[in-house]
Amino acid sequence: MWITVCEESRDVAPGTTLFALRDAVKPSADIMVLNGAPMKADQPLSEGDSVVLIRRGEVPAKEELEALMTARHTPGVHAVVKRSAVGVAGVGGLGSAVAVALARIGIGKLVLADFDVVEPSNLNRQQYFIDQIGRLKVRALAENLERINPYVKAETHTVRLGPGNIPGIFGEVDVLVEAFDTAEAKAMIVETYARAFPERPIVVASGLAGYEPSNTVQTRPWGKNVVLVGDLVTAAGQNMGLMAPRVGVAAHHQANAVLRLLLGEAIEGSMPCE
Amino acid sequence: MRITLNYFGQLRQFADKETEARDCVDGTGLVSLLEQATQDYGPEFGNVLLDGNSALRPSVMVLVNETPVDKEAPPSLSDGDAVSLLAAIAGG
Numbered sequence: 285m286w287i288t289v290c291e292e293s294r295d296v297a298p299g300t301t302l303f304a305l306r307d308a309v310k311p312s313a314d315i316m317v318l319n320g321a322p323m324k325a326d327q328p329l330s331e332g333d334s335v336v337l338i339r340r341g342e343v344p345a346k347e348e349l350e351a352l353m354t355a356r357h358t359p360g361v362h363a364v365v366k367r368s369a370v371g372v373a374g375v376g377g378l379g380s381a382v383a384v385a386l387a388r389i390g391i392g393k394l395v396l397a398d399f400d401v402v403e404p405s406n407l408n409r410q411q412y413f414i415d416q417i418g419r420l421k422v423r424a425l426a427e428n429l430e431r432i433n434p435y436v437k438a439e440t441h442t443v444r445l446g447p448g449n450i451p452g453i454f455g456e457v458d459v460l461v462e463a464f465d466t467a468e469a470k471a472m473i474v475e476t477y478a479r480a481f482p483e484r485p486i487v488v489a490s491g492l493a494g495y496e497p498s499n500t501v502q503t504r505p506w507g508k509n510v511v512l513v514g515d516l517v518t519a520a521g522q523n524m525g526l527m528a529p530r531v532g533v534a535a536h537h538q539a540n541a542v543l544r545l546l547l548g549e550a551i552e553g554s555m556p557c558e
Numbered sequence: 559m560r561i562t563l564n565y566f567g568q569l570r571q572f573a574d575k576e577t578e579a580r581d582c583v584d585g586t587g588l589v590s591l592l593e594q595a596t597q598d599y600g601p602e603f604g605n606v607l608l609d610g611n612s613a614l615r616p617s618v619m620v621l622v623n624e625t626p627v628d629k630e631a632p633p634s635l636s637d638g639d640a641v642s643l644l645a646a647i648a649g650g
Contacts, residue, residue: 378650463650467617470646471629474619478626491567491647506566507624507642516567520649531650 285331291351301326306337313337317355334359350435354390361547362390366435368546369393371457373445373473375421376400377526378489379463380411381535386542387429387436394429396422397441397453409528447472451480459542462488463535467519474510484509487541491515492534493524501530503537505551513537559584559637561591566644572603588622588632588641589614606645619644 285298289309296305303326306313315338316323329335336355338344344352354362370391372379375398383394398421402412416424422440429438441453445464450473454460462473470488477486491514492501506512513534520526541551564577573595582591589612596604609615614629621642622633635641 374650376650465648465650467646467648470650471617471619474626474646475628479628482625488646489650490644491649493649506644507621507626510621510626512566512644514647516644516647517571518649519647526649 285329287329287331287333287335289335290337290348291334291354296329299328301328302335305329305335310337310339312339312342314340319359320356322356350390353433353435357389361543364546365389365543366392368459369395369457370542370546371395371454371460372397372463373450373454373460374398374463374465374469375410375425376406376463376465377409377528377531378492378535378538379461380421380425381409381532382461382463382539382542383425383429383438384411384432385536385539387433387438389543390433391436393437393439393457395439395441395454395457396425397443397445398422399442399444409526409531445469445473447476450476455480458484459545460484460486461538461542462486463538465520478509482509485511485545487511487513487538487545489513489534489538491518492531493518493520493526495527495530498530498533501533501537503541503551511541511545511551513541559586559635559639561586561635561637562640563591563595564640564642566642567647568606568645569603569643572606573599584637586635588620588627588635591635591641592643607643615645617646619646 286293286295302316302318302323306316317336319334336352338352368391370386372383372394375396400421402416402419402421402424404417412424420442422442426438426440429436460477462470464470474488488510496518500515503513560579560581562579565573570576592607607618620627623640627633
């Protein structure tokens with residue numbers, strides 16, 4: 285029967301068990317991941333199973349690294365995300381976290397655009413480091429992503445986004461993530477992107493400030509190709525800051541919505557009122 | 559003509575409802591329709607949507623029949639259309 289071991293196809297005898305495979309292929313492995321789940325007990329393998337064998341603490345060879353990094357993915361996900369491109373408009377609190385999450389799952393390409401530099405006040409929520417203060421955000425983020433997952437291609441644009449350049453910069457992405465600061469920019473990119481690419485989805489965030497309950501951040505479809513994340517009411521402003529926990533909740537809602545869209549899954553919630 | 563208005567976020571709070579059907583004269587434009595709604599729901603509602611020149615605010619997101627519209631050139635409304643309205647919220 286045919287199975288994959290560290291992403292390579294292998295013909296094994298019917299009845300082969302997980303432990304027997306380990307003993308034959310990599311006896312030193314002490315972590316065995318079967319179809320995305322780490323297994324402690326032996327069990328028979330089945331046709332089509334995906335097995336990854338890891339020796340704890342071992343730095344893998346480059347050709348093995350990508351397979352090992354995706355070992356815990358739900359089977360079938362990596363093949364889809366690896367051939368996908370996602371745009372991230374703004375790489376602040378939302379955008380940097382979305383980019384990191386998508387890089388960790390091995391998105392094929394990220395198109396990152398922002399005009400700004402890293403400042404100390406960003407560090408309570410944005411995915412940058414102290415030694416990156418003063419650096420252009422898109423460049424700093426690209427470096428961070430390279431360290432997280434070198435198999436992700438990051439295309440960077442240091443630019444203030446507007447109707448004149450959004451279609452060109454994000455022309456080849458499968459999904460666009462809106463990750464701006466201002467309400468006006470959020471509305472602008474929804475209109476601009478829909479006008480240029482009426483059939484492509486955009487994932488927008490609105491209402492993620494403070495420390496309101498996490499469960500008030502929701503994901504819902506809004507119209508044909510808009511996915512709306514947030515509580516829709518809590519604005520950043522005086523006495524209502526932006527902080528990593530709740531911004532991160534919203535960002536990961538966005539990242540998961542992107543993943544679902546790429547996998548062809550429906551975005552839950554019904555129009556028009558939920 | 560009858561137009562369905564769907565409210566989200568702050569608008570839902572000010573209108574105290576999620577959706578309504580409004581009857582209006584054929585040819586009523588989007589801004590005029592919203593001005594009529596403002597008469598029912600008050601200036602806070604209207605202020606979220608419209609500026610002092612009765613133009614839609616840049617932060618407002620509008621769908622007509624599930625498609626985002628260009629606020630500077632909104633389409634004419636027809637009987638049975640559904641309009642969804644949301645004021646985008648700062649923060650990101």
